[in-house]
Amino acid sequence: MVRQFLLGALLLLSGAAWAELPADPLDSPLWEYNIERYLGQGANVVVDDRVGLSVPGFAEDSTQVPLTVNLEGFPHRATRVVTWVDMNPVPLLFDAESQDGGVKLVSLNFRVQQASSVRAAVLDEQGVWHIDSGFVDAAGGGCTAPREIISGSDWENEFGTLKTGLFSEDGNTRIKASLLHPMDSGMVGNVPAFFVGNVEVREEGSDAVLLAMTLAESASENPMFVFEFEGKSKALAISMEDNNGYRFEGAIGGEKP
Amino acid sequence: MKCHITPAHRSIWCMSAIFTLLLFATAAAAGGKTYDLKATPVANGVWVVEGSTANFSKTNGGNIVNTGFIETGEGVVVIDTGPSKRYGQAFRELIERHTNEPIVKVLVTHHHPDHAFGSQAFDPNTLYMLDESARLLERDGEAFSDNMYRMIGDWMRGTEVTVPQHRVQPGEFQLGKRTLRFIAMKGHTGADLVVLDETSGVLFASDMVFFNRALTTPQTPGLMEWRSEIQQLAELPFSIVVPGHGPIVKDNSAFLQMTDYLTWLDEIMASSAARGLSAAEVISTVIPDRFAEIEGARYELTRSVTHLYSDYENRVLTGN
Numbered sequence: 001m002v003r004q005f006l007l008g009a010l011l012l013l014s015g016a017a018w019a020e021l022p023a024d025p026l027d028s029p030l031w032e033y034n035i036e037r038y039l040g041q042g043a044n045v046v047v048d049d050r051v052g053l054s055v056p057g058f059a060e061d062s063t064q065v066p067l068t069v070n071l072e073g074f075p076h077r078a079t080r081v082v083t084w085v086d087m088n089p090v091p092l093l094f095d096a097e098s099q100d101g102g103v104k105l106v107s108l109n110f111r112v113q114q115a116s117s118v119r120a121a122v123l124d125e126q127g128v129w130h131i132d133s134g135f136v137d138a139a140g141g142g143c144t145a146p147r148e149i150i151s152g153s154d155w156e157n158e159f160g161t162l163k164t165g166l167f168s169e170d171g172n173t174r175i176k177a178s179l180l181h182p183m184d185s186g187m188v189g190n191v192p193a194f195f196v197g198n199v200e201v202r203e204e205g206s207d208a209v210l211l212a213m214t215l216a217e218s219a220s221e222n223p224m225f226v227f228e229f230e231g232k233s234k235a236l237a238i239s240m241e242d243n244n245g246y247r248f249e250g251a252i253g254g255e256k257p
Numbered sequence: 258m259k260c261h262i263t264p265a266h267r268s269i270w271c272m273s274a275i276f277t278l279l280l281f282a283t284a285a286a287a288g289g290k291t292y293d294l295k296a297t298p299v300a301n302g303v304w305v306v307e308g309s310t311a312n313f314s315k316t317n318g319g320n321i322v323n324t325g326f327i328e329t330g331e332g333v334v335v336i337d338t339g340p341s342k343r344y345g346q347a348f349r350e351l352i353e354r355h356t357n358e359p360i361v362k363v364l365v366t367h368h369h370p371d372h373a374f375g376s377q378a379f380d381p382n383t384l385y386m387l388d389e390s391a392r393l394l395e396r397d398g399e400a401f402s403d404n405m406y407r408m409i410g411d412w413m414r415g416t417e418v419t420v421p422q423h424r425v426q427p428g429e430f431q432l433g434k435r436t437l438r439f440i441a442m443k444g445h446t447g448a449d450l451v452v453l454d455e456t457s458g459v460l461f462a463s464d465m466v467f468f469n470r471a472l473t474t475p476q477t478p479g480l481m482e483w484r485s486e487i488q489q490l491a492e493l494p495f496s497i498v499v500p501g502h503g504p505i506v507k508d509n510s511a512f513l514q515m516t517d518y519l520t521w522l523d524e525i526m527a528s529s530a531a532r533g534l535s536a537a538e539v540i541s542t543v544i545p546d547r548f549a550e551i552e553g554a555r556y557e558l559t560r561s562v563t564h565l566y567s568d569y570e571n572r573v574l575t576g577n
Contacts, residue, residue, distance in 0.1 A: 028382075053538065054537040054538070054540075056537070056540055056559045056563075057559070058559070060475075060559060060560045060563040060564070061563050061564070063568065064567075065563075066535065066536035066537040066540065066562070066563070067537060068535045068536075068537035068538055070538070071556050105535075107535035107536075107537060107538075109536070161576065162575070162576070162577050163571060163574035163575060164574055164577060165533060165573055165574040166533075166576065167532060167533025174533045174572060175533075176570065176572055177574075178567075178570065178571060222567075223568060224535075224536075224570060225533040228535065230460050238545060246482060249577070250577035251577060
């Protein structure tokens with residue numbers, strides 16, 4: 001009896017630091033650490049696969065691993081979407097804020113340093129973080145041969161090329177934007193950090209921001225963004241800014257010149 | 258070995274020492290894995306060594322590939338050398354058990370490790386490759402090698418990238434009583450050798466053709482280019498098709514499956530791009546039931562989307 005009580009007290013004490021944190025479904029050593037780091041101390045967290053995180057089971061190209069957070073089955077409004085790759089030197093991929101909670105999908109490729117758990121945390125309107133997890137094996141497989149990166153002579157001419165597309169998806173508005181940018185993380189020797197840190201999506205001709213996103217070191221070179229928003233929009237505008245002050249802007253849909 | 262211990266303990270100590278030694282010996286023998294290669298005659302003087310349709314693993318040692326050899330009366334022509342030095346050695350011994358003719362020409366059909374990494378076991382003076390394939394092997398060989406060590410482990414022991422000294426030229430090749438036709442294609446890696454034995458009608462298609470095994474696309478110049486070359490292969494005067502991976506067939510079923518699968522892969526990526534789907538969404542696309550027999554389809558779809566989808570996406574986006 002006494003023994004059981006002591007054991008219980010001990011468990012209670014050891015659990016007190018993260019009283020509400022559920023167990024990591026993937027049992028990663030960095031579960032608590034990264035949640036605290038990116039969602040804040042004492043964040044109210046639940047494990048929830050309705051967040052709809054999808055990543056491939058293995059990284060065919062460790063510099064371009066596709067990630068999608070598809071909130072189609074998420075029953076709440078998503079006001080923030082944060083993703084990270086636990087074992088990366090800087091785990092964070094992006095932190096996206098959707099003030100009206102109308103974001104339905106976010107997709108972006110990431111780099112992976114080694115086999116790792118990947119997390120997508122979504123903040124609902126009640127202040128609860130819903131976390132979904134995936135695992136990417138970075139050992140690749142098959143005769144893995146990353147395709148030649150298109151680099152070389154006309155890099156400077158192509159730099160900053162922004163291409164966009166507007167798509168309709170079940171009454172929602174989906175957009176895609178591809179930017180040619182090296183996204184140097186600053187972690188490669190003699191290559192200073194040079195990456196897009198901020199992305200904003202607005203309704204064309206309006207100041208209301210649909211999505212404000214900050215990117216971090218885990219983001220891949222030549223990013224391809226996919227966003228989906230609730231409701232039909234005819235024209236959106238996207239803008240990005242890198243840490244050297246370059247600004248990239250594009251109109252999506254609407255009248256093209 | 259000597260045991261300097263009191264007599265009472267001597268026998269026990271020696272026993273355990275011997276036992277330990279035995280354990281090491283067993284472990285070493287287990288490390289010395291052997292490929293159990295079998296040569297199947299497919300025509301008079303033509304043999305195929307068929308591998309599994311699985312992916313590389315530490316269990317199969319990368320024996321997932323079809324290789325072959327042809328007697329000409331004036332020496333043996335070998336098609337591909339397998340995934341490792343150890344495979345190459347086992348393959349060469351197998352050839353020597355089936356024929357008394359010397360190996361005079363070893364054709365490495367393309368630069369992928371499962372076809373080119375057994376070359377070390379053969380006389381360097383007999384090794385041949387397309388010029389472009391040799392360039393690709395120079396470029397990618399070391400990276401492939403690292404990856405192979407990771408995937409099949411100890412089976413790779415001692416394997417070093419060996420780029421064939423000699424070049425093979427497309428066209429007719431006469432040796433002894435055989436007429437071989439060497440055909441240079443591009444669909445799989447940008448430089449792919451196909452060998453038709455005109456004498457027997459055996460077509461060594463190598464990785465231009467996968468049958469009941471999902472094709473791999475990391476270096477394809479384009480799915481439609483590959484498909485059009487499959488049409489050219491189908492028009493050759495063949496009696497037997499030896500795919501690079503998968504079972505041997507006597508009709509055009511492998512070509513039909515390749516054409517169907519390449520068309521599907523191209524269409525699924527084009528239509529997904531037109532709908533604005535993300536790469537992760539395309540990776541989870543439903544694979545049609547008619548491809549149920551194709552091993553590794555889901556795995557290879559993930560790889561193909563990673564390599565090819567951004568081109569399809571960019572085609573439907575517009576500049577600002």
